[in-house]
Amino acid sequence: MKFMSLLKKELREMLNTQTIFMLVLMLFMMYGMGGMLNKSAEKASEESSRITICDQDDTKFTQSVLKFLEHPTSDMTNEVKKITLESDDYAKELDRLNIKSFVIIPEGFTDKINAGEQAEVTYVSQMTSMSMMSNVNVGSETALQLISSAVKTAMYSDLTSRGKLTDKESKLIEAPVTVNEHTIVGSKSENISQLILYSSLYSRSLFMPMAVYILILLGSQSMINAVSAEKLDKTLETLLSAPISRLHVISAKMLAAAVVALLNAVVYMIGMNNLNLSPAGDIGEEYSKMIEKLGLVFDFRAYLLIGIQMMLTMLISLSISMILGAFAKNIKSSQTLLLPLMFVTIVPFMACMFLDVSTLPGAVRYLLYAIPFTHTFMASDTVMFGKTELYTAGLIYQAVFLVICMTIAVRIFTSDYIFTAGEFIGRKKKKKHPEEDM
Secondary structure, three states, rough: OOHHHHHHHHHHHHHOOHHHHHHHHHHHHHHHHHHHHHHHHHHHHHHHHHHEEEEEOOOOOHHHHHHHHHOEHHHHHHHEEEEOOOOOOOHHHHHOOOEEEEEEEEEOOHHHOOOOOOOOEEEEOOOOOOOOOHHHOOOOHHHHHHHHHHHHHHHHHHHOOOOOOOOOHHHHHHEEEEEEEEEEEEEEEEEOOOHHHHHHHHHHHHHHHHHHHHHHHHHHHHHHHHHHHHHOOOOHHHHHHHHOHHHHHHHHHHHHHHHHHHHHHHHHHHHHHHHHOHHHHHHOOHHHHHHOOOOOOOOOOHHHHHHHHHHHHHHHHHHHHHHHHHOOOOHHHHOOOOOHHHHHHHHHHEEEHHOHHHOOOOHHHHHOOOOHHHHHHHHHHHHOOOHHHHHHHHHHHHHEEEEEEEHHHHHHHOOHHHHHOOOOOOOOOOOOHHHOOO
């Protein structure tokens, strides 16, 4: 019985209203993230059935291939769109046609097939983000497999009608079509696979959000604990009653927070620079040079721009932590106060890991943009893929948000509210004694 009483007591203290509320919010957040991922998967599935082809050969054979692409099986139907290119500038053509990828069947394709040679098609795709879902297969990539299947079927029927296949013909049927891939980043184009690019940049794209997330949580927890501890052991009360301006006290705390934020940003940048994330060792020097030409490398400018957003994010999280620390009533409540900050941090963290936020539906996109941390999680994409307007807008928003948070923190610390802020949290209405009703 004594053990059960102690267990009930501990559960009552730990499963308080704030904890249950945050658990419910977390459940809704995970449900919402699941919905976004499912919609993105559905969108990717729809795009896989939309095939964009530029048939420069335009023969009866290629026309039959296009018909095969429309109905490869009895239960499968694809939407095949034929386009005509006006120039060899693939980046401009993608913008003009408002598409992300297309396949080119070059002139002479049918002649090579008839000659029993390996034919070549060109696959052009645009890379706009390092998020996982934005680099899944699209319709034009599906078309490559179907074109190979169509050619393989036609060649097999033709060659077997002549008799037994030779070793050369057997090898040719196994891979009748080769792919020449071009990837577009911004206005630049290189003859490299988007899959190779994503694979080489995956570790960096994964490390960036995780580093920001960890820095926010560690910094916020340290600040909340520091403020709440000073408040609870009366150190803060003594400090604020001393003959020193309260504005100086809050300024010192914010300046110290700025130094910590700057150090965190510098350490992160040094770590990024020394971490072996160079793709050269994995994919070769030739591909490494292509990646550099596409601008998908971290140079001094990239470090500086990302570092600025890192520092702003740390300052915002620390200033919010100072405000939340003022509401602490005890050590346990100070830990619970970190939950709201965790919630608004994990949402953009998960979203930016899996999705390209800039392509999400309007309401969801702007809701994520309203969270200041989102812009730092997106920093790698906005810097490397030339999304200058999005980076600038996010930086301005973060600066404004920081000013607001610091203003609130200053008002709390320069008034007596710093000592009474936590009084209404968990306040219980006192029961009247029977004698009081008499």
